[in-house]
Amino acid sequence: MRTGALLLAGVILALSAPPASAADGSDVTFTNGGVTLHGTVVAPPGGSNLPGLVMVHGSGEHSREDYRDQAEAFARQGIATLIYDKRTEGYSQFSRSYSTLADDALAAVEALRKRPEVDPARVGVWGLSEGGWVAPLAASRSADVAFVVTLGANGVEPSRQQAWAIENQLRQLGMTGSMVRMASSTMMRQLVGSGVFPEAYYDPVPVLKSLRQPVLGLWGAKDVLTPPGEAVRIFQASVAHHTLRVFPDAQHQLRRTTDGYDKLPGYAPGYLELVGTWVHDLPTASSADAPPSQDRPSSSVSPLSWYESTWLQLAALVVLLGTFGFGLFRRPGRRLAVTGLVTVLGFLVVDVLIQTTMGKGLGPVVLGRPLPWLALQLPSLATVAAAIGTAVAWWRTRTPRLGVVLAGGVVFVPWAVYWGLLGI
Structure with a gap:
């Protein structure tokens, strides 16, 4: 009334x-x-x-x-x-x-x-x-x-x-x-934790x-x-x-x-x-008035745990780029280096597109995922497979140079899990 x-x-x-x-x-x-x-x-x-x-x-x-x-x-x-x-x-x-x-x-x-x-x-x-x-x-x-x-x-x-x-x-x-x-x-928590979300x-x-x-x-x-x-x-x-x-x-x-x-x-x-x-x-x-319905409730953005800290994420990124870049010039482990670099650099590009376009700049969606994300998940799996192969080769030869590239593969697995590249 x-x-x-x-x-x-x-x-x-x-x-x-x-x-x-x-x-x-x-x-x-x-x-x-x-x-x-x-x-x-x-x-x-x-x-x-x-x-x-x-x-x-x-x-x-x-x-x-x-x-x-x-x-x-x-x-x-x-x-x-x-x-x-x-x-x-x-x-x-x-x-x-x-x-x-x-x-x-x-x-x-x-x-x-x-x-x-x-x-x-x-x-x-x-x-x-x-x-x-x-x-x-x-x-x-x-x-x-x-x-x-x-x-x-x-x-x-x-x-x-x-x-x-x-x-x-x-x-x-x-x-x-x-x-x-x-x-x-994940990205929202990182933005908040790094202090760039005022x-x-x-x-x-x-x-x-x-x-x-x-x-x-x-x-x-x-x-x-x-x-x-x-x-x-x-x-x-x-x-x-x-x-x-x-x-x-x-x-x-x-x-x-x-x-x-x-x-x-x-x-x-x-x-x-x-x-x-x-x-x-x-x-x-x-x-x-009665509150309108929501498809789902909002959720609080929890603070970062120590292993998620911005500095640790940056350090992981430096290790990945450094070890995979090193591996490009060494025949043993080159496959791991190539697939790893493609995945890491591609992820950085896709992440920027997500943040600047709210997902609108990622093109067609297939099976609930935009094509660029699917294109990243495939080399992610290939990187894991290459890391396993490199680990076997290193165990047989114990070559230090191969060990450097393998270190990148070891860091890559938890990094890719954390950022959803190995998720469904």
Whole structure:
């Protein structure tokens, strides 16, 4: 009943609002930590005493233009919305701080509260995806934030969410088995353990529990990037004052979708209107939709054991390349050297393709495996066979040079098992 009333009010607001072209844009700047950020306030012309909304970005590089269409939709409902260019200094794929991003958002909140057309007591934050970690963190730090809106927010750690999303993507491409486990688990654990996955173990729950502002949490039931069922349950259990809504045919960004992977024109019906009516009339009681179903739960990314350490993996790689490279110039053991080098170098190439294309650059899938992975598993088996033959030859001759190549074969077997090359 509450949702129906909010949507009806949103339709009335939309019908009575100025036309789409009647939203004013005013450029603003604000600073945090010595970095100047640039943005635009999109608001209905001639408005006064307006609620305000600061839009906080998802992950990756973003400019204010990425959110302008939604800001204009909110402006047509009488909300002054600040969109801004995401910082590039101190933010990259390998380096970022949610704390810094939260302070950026608070600086934007302060800039919006100073606007003459804005009611400073009614300014909140909106966060998408990564912004679903950042926006609540900003709100937890300042009573000046009146409310929080999140889209596709996570209740789990970033590393756990990313592992779940990678496995979804690979399964959607028809992949199963050892390569999927390698990409979503082994490689993810290595990235986290080596320190190149920023904020990997950020826990959002303590921040959610600390919030005293009303929170509107929105998810697409077909979200394949954020575990939506888990997120709804965690928000419901953690946030004191919540309104949680699930849109059945929407993906991560609340765009219309058929399967969570395609992106149809337009947003989920009712999403924009719901935000507008909720901001204008913050509810006093909590309510939540039923959590959507998930094909499988997410799993935590466990820390590396000592034998998996990044330095040990690098050392193994050096040994493999060195011993197999040495064997290329020695007739005994050359077969082991060739198959071993082909496998190791090929694995490095395929691994880069998996990480940069989320599996899309690996071509056709046969028997649940992309052709490049199958092409690696065959020389892996040949390398094991060659290592056995080399071991027999070395036992008969005890040739030191042959022993060097054999050492590579001995290291290769556990290495290939660990990375899934000898798995099914």
